[in-house]
Amino acid sequence: MEYTDYDTRLASYAVVTDGDRVLLARLSWPDAGLWTLPGGGVDLDETVEEGAVREVREETGYDVVVEELLGVRSHVVPPERRKHRNGRPMKAVQVVHRARVVGGSLRHEAVGTTDLARWVPLDELGTHRHGILVVQALRWAGVGAV
Known part of the structure; x- marks a missing residue:
């Protein structure tokens, strides 16, 4: 399948730790109740770092500084699992930084996906x-045993 035959969503996430704790956000959609790293879609005019900072603030109330890149994960979302259904599959690209x-x-997000x-x-x-992103990102960060 050529890149013009599917959509791509770029998202940025942050691994934020405090001692032996990690900051997580609970999804309200599409996988209600699933815990994930704070983060989400990067806007067109943002860098992945700026997207992570904005998303952490929106979902948790914290202001963060993005540090090193930990890794990039991608997976395919079939058309029927997409929030915005248009009949096309989507490649989700998830960029993870330490912050x-x-x-x-x-605080909790008032209106959004968490x-x-x-x-x-x-x-x-x-x-x-929790989702596979949490497990993978914590491995990349060398944090705890998951």
Whole structure:
């Protein structure tokens, strides 16, 4: 399949830790109840770093500074699983950076794709339903055993 036959979504995420805790956000759509890293779609006029900063602020209330690139993950979303259904598959490209909190305070996203933000102890991560991105990103970051 040629690149003109599918859509691509660029998203940026942050691994934010505080000691033995990681900052996560709970999805309200499309996988309601699934915990993920704070992050999401990068706007056309943003860099991936700017997108991560904005998304962390929107989803958690924290201001962060983006540090090193940890990795890039991609996967295909079939047409029937897309939020905006147009009959085309989508390649999701997820860029993950380490980030650190420099301001703000924890709060939940009022209107968006997440409904809860929380510091989750790494040893309790297994009790929270989370996606593969969390596992992969924590491995890239060398944080805890997941």
